[in-house]
Amino acid sequence: MDTFRAVDLTARLERLEKENRKLKRVVWAGAILSLVSAIALIETVIRPAFAQNTSLKTIQAYSYELLDPQGRVRASLGFTGRPTLSPWLTFNDPDGKTRLIIIADELGTSITAYSPDGGQFKSSLSAISGGAAVTASKEEGGRLEGSASISAYEESGSQMTVEDANGFTTAIGPFNIGAAKRQRSKWTNAASIVMFKRPANGQVIWQAPPSK
Numbered sequence: 001m002d003t004f005r006a007v008d009l010t011a012r013l014e015r016l017e018k019e020n021r022k023l024k025r026v027v028w029a030g031a032i033l034s035l036v037s038a039i040a041l042i043e044t045v046i047r048p049a050f051a052q053n054t055s056l057k058t059i060q061a062y063s064y065e066l067l068d069p070q071g072r073v074r075a076s077l078g079f080t081g082r083p084t085l086s087p088w089l090t091f092n093d094p095d096g097k098t099r100l101i102i103i104a105d106e107l108g109t110s111i112t113a114y115s116p117d118g119g120q121f122k123s124s125l126s127a128i129s130g131g132a133a134v135t136a137s138k139e140e141g142g143r144l145e146g147s148a149s150i151s152a153y154e155e156s157g158s159q160m161t162v163e164d165a166n167g168f169t170t171a172i173g174p175f176n177i178g179a180a181k182r183q184r185s186k187w188t189n190a191a192s193i194v195m196f197k198r199p200a201n202g203q204v205i206w207q208a209p210p211s212k
Contacts, residue, residue, distance in 0.1 A: 062078065062079070063076065063077060063078035063079070064076065064077040064078070068094070070094075072092075072094060072096065073092060073096070074091065074092055074093075074094075075089070075090065075091045075092065076089070076090050076092075077089050080103070084105065084106050086103060086104060086105035086106070087103070087104055088101070088102070088103050089101070089102040089103075090102075093116065097114070097116075097118060098114055099113065099114050099116070100112070100113050100114070107128055107129075108126060108127050108128030108129065109126070109127050110124060110125065110126040110127075111124065111125045111126075112124040112125075120138060120139060120140060121136070121137070121138050122136075122137055122139070123135065123136045123137075130153060130154040130155065131151065131152060131153035131154060131155075132151070132152055132153075133149055133150065133151035133152075134149065134150050134151075135147060135148070135149040136148050136149070143165070144163075144165065145164075145165045146162075146163065146164050146165060147161075147162070147163050148160075148161070148162045148163075149161050156174050156175075156176070156187065157173065157174040157190060158173055158174070158190065159171060159172065159173035159174055159175065160172040160173055163198065166197075167197050167198035168195070168196075168197050168198075168205075169195070169196055169197070169198055170193065170194070170195050171193070171194045171195075171196075172192075172193050173190050173192065174187050174188060174189060174190055174192070175187065175188045175192065175194045177194060177204065177207065188207070191209075192207065192208065192209060193206075193207065193208050194206075194207040195207065
């Protein structure tokens with residue numbers, strides 16, 4: 001009797017082991033099938049959809065406005081100028097005051113930055129055909145209080161200029177001293193300093209080297 005029970009128990013264990021092996025094969029086969037299906041899904045559906053969405057990132061419009069969470073316009077891109085429309089990019093602070101302007105038109109390209117105190121101070125970088133300049137200035141009530149600039153032009157060369165609210169100006173570098181004195185055009189060289197009062201009406205205060 002015990003012998004039959006032992007044989008029966010052994011047969012059951014062998015049958016369970018076989019069923020367990022079959023179950024493992026089924027599980028592995030299912031896993032492999034799922035993996036293959038996922039790869040096929042990526043190739044046939046997800047990847048083309050991603051490629052299609054990527055191509056849609058190019059947006060075309062006449063103008064754009066960038067709003068902050070409060071709905072305020074913080075930046076805008078559009079066109080300005082007549083008769084030729086030119087691209088114009090502006091940035092504003094939370095109070096709606098302009099802080100930065102970038103424009104490229106038929107005359108050249110310019111970047112102008114304004115201080116947070118309502119634009120009392122500003123700096124600009126400009127590049128036109130045949131020249132470029134960097135300028136820093138202070139204005140109050142629409143009146144120029146002072147400025148400093150560095151410029152380089154094909155006709156006149158490189159020059160540094162400082163001016164105050166009263167029009168007194170110091171120019172370092174090539175300067176048309178003849179025009180300042182209401183005479184025939186005559187340029188100084190790069191190793192020169194000219195002090196005068198704007199508008200250029202002959203009030204040359206001092207220059208070095210002295211004019212000949």
